[in-house]
Amino acid sequence: MTTVTSPLAGRVIGLAAVPDPVFSGAMVGPGTAIDPVLEPTVAVAPVDGIVVSLHPHAFVVVDGEGHGVLTHLGIDTVQLGGEGFEVLINKGDTVRRGDPVVRWDPAAVVAAGKSPVCPVVALEATAESLVDVSADVDVKSGDTLFSWT
Structure with missing residues (x-):
């Protein structure tokens, strides 16, 4: 797991509330998805693994079980061309849960007219394979969002 x-x-806030x-x-x-605190922050790795995709606005980490987890920083933020995002690692790097990946400012995303909501998605999974999915709770970086069986 x-x-x-x-x-x-x-x-x-859950995926159903994502404006995309x-x-x-x-x-x-x-x-699920997170409506982030509107202050400069660093998005961290949600699992231990290898960074297989890395963009200023999104990254995928694949763990030792082959589970890929996408973190997407805001909605339509690819249109910002990386402005307001600072990538802190490289594609292919091995990361531990909680390692810094991208520094960004959700408030700047809002100021640019985009949603700061951040989907965290289990790639190539079924809804039935996720358990204890968080919803309607405040989280800190590193708090559990869901388990993937």
Whole structure:
């Protein structure tokens, strides 16, 4: 079983509340989403593993069981061209849960007219394979979001 932890502090709102049909419809995969605290922060790795995809606005870490976890920092933030995001590691790096990945400012995302909501998605999973999915709670970076069986 893989425990997926929060990459940042905020309020867990669930995927259905994400203002993007690809995420809210769980087309990318099941999971949850966080409405982050609106202050400069660092998004951290939600699992131990290897960074297989890395962009200023999103990253994927694959754990030892082959479970890929996508963290997407805000909605439509790819349109910002990396502005306001600082990548702190490299694609291919091995990370431990809680290691810094991207420094960003959710308030700057809001100021740019984008949603700061952050989906955390279990790639290539089924909804039934996730247990104890958090919803409607405040989390700190590192708090458990869900377990993947």
